[in-house]
Amino acid sequence: MNLILEKQALPGLLQSWREQYDVYVPQKMERFSHFMPLTEESVLVTGEPHNTRIPPKALFLPMTETLVKFTRFGGYEDAQQNVQPRVVFGIRPCDAQAIQLLDTSFIQEGYTDPLWLERREKTITIGLGCHQPCHNGFCTTVGYGPFNKSDLDALLTDLGDTYLVETLSEAGEACFQDLSPASDDIYEHALEIQQIAHDQMPVAFETENLKEKLEQNFNSKFWEEVSQSCLGCGVCTFLCPTCFCFDIVDETQRKQRVRNWDTCMFRTYSLEASGHNPRPSRVERTRQRLSHKFVYWLDQVNQIGCTGCGRCVRYCPVGIDIRAMLRQAQTLPFEVSHAV
Amino acid sequence: MQSEARSPYTPIPMHVLHAYYESTDRSLKTLELSFDHAADSQAFFQVFNPGQFCLLSVAGKGESALGVASAAWEGDFVRFTAQNVGSVTSALHALKAGDALGMRGPMGNGFPxxxxxxxxxxxxxxxxxxxxxxxxxxxxxxxxxxxxxxxxxxxxxxxxxxxxxxxxxxxxxxxxxxxxxxxxxxxxxxxxxxxxxxxxxxxxxxxxxxxxxxxxxxxxxxxxxxxxxxxxxxxxxxxxxxxxLEKRMKCGIGKCGRCNLGPKYICKDGPVFSLAELNALPADL
Structure with missing residues (x-):
């Protein structure tokens, strides 16, 4: 269903959702924006042409969360989480796409993560399309786009004084039930804006044969060259909306076992008790990061595991640019594989 | 295998039945564990296949992945042999008969x-x-x-x-x-x-x-x-x-990321692979 929402009416609408839901919206935090619970004083940040610093994956896979409680006599209990029904408003299409990618890892028959599943089931996601191209983003390059609808319950298009609301599920419809329908003219206009935004996104690198090139050059000097300036800080993976690795550690005093975001860019990530490390240097670790996104995700679910949000480019302290790395990878030699 | 009742991250309660050194230098210790609850034992042996592994858990120390060293016909217990190399395995070495610990598993595919x-x-x-x-x-x-x-x-x-x-x-x-x-x-x-x-x-x-x-x-x-x-x-x-194969593991169910060998997770898709399968995967071991 296509509806029209006056921008002036948005704050009131968001507040009205609070009766039923915990509402998360992007708000100003220091120099960045961040998804935080909506309060009466909250100031919504939607006009910025860039995304929140921390991706909304944090709402589904918190940076730290308790998995298991230790009981008094050496036993273990499931940690109880208290997730209320939620609406996440203003999620950008690249980040929504990332949640869909993460679903393929966390929700699998016989191997479902119950904490992830509960949060997913209790959350309505309302997307805000990107009518202005953001800096460093490259969503169209990796096959997604600024008005991608994957995994959203509704998608908003900024039309100046109003938003076009495209509802994409029953839950999404329910959130906007009092709005009046958009005329065909307005819808056509919105589609035009969406198309222009899509066309404005630059092609950052070619994806054709990229997987084969990375696979076949597993032992190439290329990895040394592109990892040379890396500090191993891990920010590219921490802020990546599709990175989901976590560590599990025991907190003795709190009597609990927790999981924390982890990163393949750290030495200890894969370091074994024997002292052996399959990825002993930043060369192997950089190779793992890129290969996971542009080779292994494709093997697993036939989707590129990068949604082109541009955070790793924007926040790398030494200016390593995944787009430049992949452009360089495109110059590597390879043979066309004749898969039967 | 996932039970409906319990989170896959929560260990089942076990007790040490027997604990004894396996090597003369005391670097290897065998633990035979019994189930606290019959239902857990039943669930375990319903799916257990030689070649699978479990994560043994010592509260406050962490978890360690160890291959199962017993066959189902031996009885209502599970055997592991741990080398004393890190903080969890050293805590495992300190366990005596009657001590409590946790276990998750069996995990992985086992031998075909x-x-x-x-x-x-x-x-x-x-x-x-x-x-x-x-x-x-x-x-x-x-x-x-x-x-x-x-x-x-x-x-x-x-x-x-x-x-x-x-x-x-x-x-x-x-x-x-x-x-x-x-x-x-x-x-x-x-x-x-x-x-x-x-x-x-x-x-x-x-x-x-x-x-x-x-x-x-x-x-x-x-x-x-x-x-x-x-x-x-x-x-x-x-x-x-x-x-x-073995790699560092945390979750044991293909979520935490670290034991990947290309697109495969050793914990979930392995640990047993044929050489033909390995030849098709990157040499990231």
Missing amino acids: LDDWKSKNLVIIGGGCAFSTLYALTKHVHHEDHRGDYGKLTLVYGTRTSGLCMYKHDIAAWHEDEDMEIHQAIDVPEDNWLHHVGYVPDVVRQVAPSPVNAVAVVCGPPIMTKFTLPALVDLGFSPENIFTS
Whole structure:
């Protein structure tokens, strides 16, 4: 269903959702924006042409969360989480796409993560399309786009004084039930804006044969060259909306076992008790990061595991640019594989 | 396998039934664990397959992935042998009979026993990685299963005779005409009656026939690295050579990311892979 929402009416609408839901919206935090619970004083940040610093994956896979409680006599209990029904408003299409990618890892028959599943089931996601191209983003390059609808319950298009609301599920419809329908003219206009935004996104690198090139050059000097300036800080993976690795550690005093975001860019990530490390240097670790996104995700679910949000480019302290790395990878030699 | 009632991250309660040193240098200790609840035991043995592993949990220390070293027919307990190398395994070494601990599992695929039926088995182990092969041998050697398989050949190497595990059974197997067993140590010792040398060399010397046979190799990476080509040279096809891999693990269910070998997770898609499968994956070990 296509509806029209006056921008002036948005704050009131968001507040009205609070009766039923915990509402998360992007708000100003220091120099960045961040998804935080909506309060009466909250100031919504939607006009910025860039995304929140921390991706909304944090709402589904918190940076730290308790998995298991230790009981008094050496036993273990499931940690109880208290997730209320939620609406996440203003999620950008690249980040929504990332949640869909993460679903393929966390929700699998016989191997479902119950904490992830509960949060997913209790959350309505309302997307805000990107009518202005953001800096460093490259969503169209990796096959997604600024008005991608994957995994959203509704998608908003900024039309100046109003938003076009495209509802994409029953839950999404329910959130906007009092709005009046958009005329065909307005819808056509919105589609035009969406198309222009899509066309404005630059092609950052070619994806054709990229997987084969990375696979076949597993032992190439290329990895040394592109990892040379890396500090191993891990920010590219921490802020990546599709990175989901976590560590599990025991907190003795709190009597609990927790999981924390982890990163393949750290030495200890894969370091074994024997002292052996399959990825002993930043060369192997950089190779793992890129290969996971542009080779292994494709093997697993036939989707590129990068949604082109541009955070790793924007926040790398030494200016390593995944787009430049992949452009360089495109110059590597390879043979066309004749898969039967 | 996932039970509806419990989070896959929550261990089931277990108790130590027996704890004893396995090696003369006390670096290896075997724990036999019993289930606190019959339902957990039932759920475990419903799915357990030799070659699978569990995560043993010591509250406050963490979890450690260990291969199951017992066969289902042995009784209502699960056996593990832990080398004392880190903080969790050192806590495991401190456990005595009656102590409580947690366990998650069984995890991973285990050995493809159905595919191996009617074939000759060549089982090659080195060091403490022999544990799951011990479970495999115990399973296959049991009278209920022995008829399903052909000739049984065992090669087991350790650095010293003192590091040889499961000595009681190994000694009995030497007497057993039903199987061919070749034991090896790395350096000569007085009164040692078996092979002296590294496992790959012993395998070449023993030269098991590849005809209607599968070979399964578990050992330290350096042993596996040289044993796999030795088997290829003997005529085993990559589809008939199997190995069990290890990497650092946390979750055990393919979520936490760290044990990936290309697109496969060793914990969930492995730990048992054929050489043919490994040849198609990146050498990221």
